Amino acid sequence: MNCLSCRLCIIGSGPAAYTAAIYAARAELQPILFEGFLANGVAAGGQLTTTTVVENYPGFPEGIQGPELCERFRKQGESFGTEIFTETVEKVDFSRRPYRIFSSNRVVESDSVIIATGALAKRLDFIGSGDPPDGFWNRGISACAVCDGAAPIFRNQDLVVVGGGDSAMEEAMFLTKFGKSVTVIHRRDDLRASKVMQNRAKANEKIRFLFSHIVVEAYGDRVLKGVKVKDLKNNELRNLSCSGLFFAVGHLPATKFLENQVELDEDGYIKTVPGSTKTSVPGVFACGDVQDKKWRQAITAAGTGCMAALEAEHYLSTEMEQVDGLHWIE
Template structure:
């Protein structure tokens, strides 16, 4: 990241480490506002990303009292092959397609994979559900929720409560993966850009163009399927090229009007 930043600065980029609180895309130049300043721009690339949803219970957080990044994760593809998970029992929380996909993926590395779901049926598609249920290394714990994570230097087990009976039992696992969806960072875009039903920025297929001409979106803020660093970087390059082409067209149009 430092090398990317240095390259950007070398080409004259001004970098402001500030939080954007509001934008105005109603007219060009566009306005991008923080508490410190308002920046005017002929083109804008939105690359604010998305955050994996996490559950809160004792032991789930960061720091000395939590096991986040010490056995608890929200990305099986990113972390599943780590040595602490290999040939160990693992657990996934969720009931949708992403949970089925992550659990199936983890069977490559874990000795056993538990899917913990607070209901008695999955909301996942039939094909994804059947793929998970037919895998001999996957076991489903229905009608249950994790109420505590514990261990020593890394995660060692979970307290799991049956939401029907209230009974709490111990589940020995070395890894826990949240698979309950992501939340794109788009709240500041309300009323400015078209968002889809899950609040991701809607883009023209095959491009990074949004519903506003001159505004582009790249990375996880517009990608709810792949969510990988390399795909985000690729769409960032696409957005830069789309923005460059737009600015060239804008300059040509202004030249004609002069």
């Protein structure tokens, strides 16, 4: 198996990883980046590759396609000297320095590591929920109201949010700025959201609730026109007209490969020092959605990618020298 050495290895892709690569490469750290090969079923670039027009990333007043934006990030990092492997990291060893990162084709030994593997929005599986041509994903179905809710196809339309937690309440209230109405569909009789969030949502005249129901089908022609819902108490089916459906049923952070070698929270996100990207392991940093369960935006991911690269550079130039037994790789 091929073995390489570097001062900084970046695991992941998308705004966080590629921004970290840009900053690290410009600092002449000559980083190696594993961008993954269909990691978690998503192309290199992460969740942005599954979106269409991105209108809220600065610098693109006319909007830009998500995959194109990711490719621009990638090319910029590569242009400064980042070595990119389209391989998925299968495991890591942070028990000793240099840290070791394993893909199916190679082992990389590195003095520091940035983890930017992201999180995948959970999508419910029912007829019409998948990708085109048979499904309406990105043709009326989304998992991010903040990202997509202002799109023309949703304005002044009847919209649906599936979920019952705080995120679902936030998404529903956000969508009322653009939609004619918002129906929150929840499989239980009671919401899981905090009382504060429940009260805010219930006080909004544009929001109504459909409890003890699930979505069993999405239908339309070129775009979403409605959903079929099932009453879980009597099994009755009925159609609900809508032009947008937003999943708000949580995210799954891509941390399984770490095998708890860094400290995770109860939901599997990497814990970082507040105001920092430092993890529980010295010299290992985390950025983007793999450690951010609140904002989950391309611009915030890019910001923490910058932070991680700067902190890694500082670690390599100062802090690492103060730790006994460190092995510098020439």
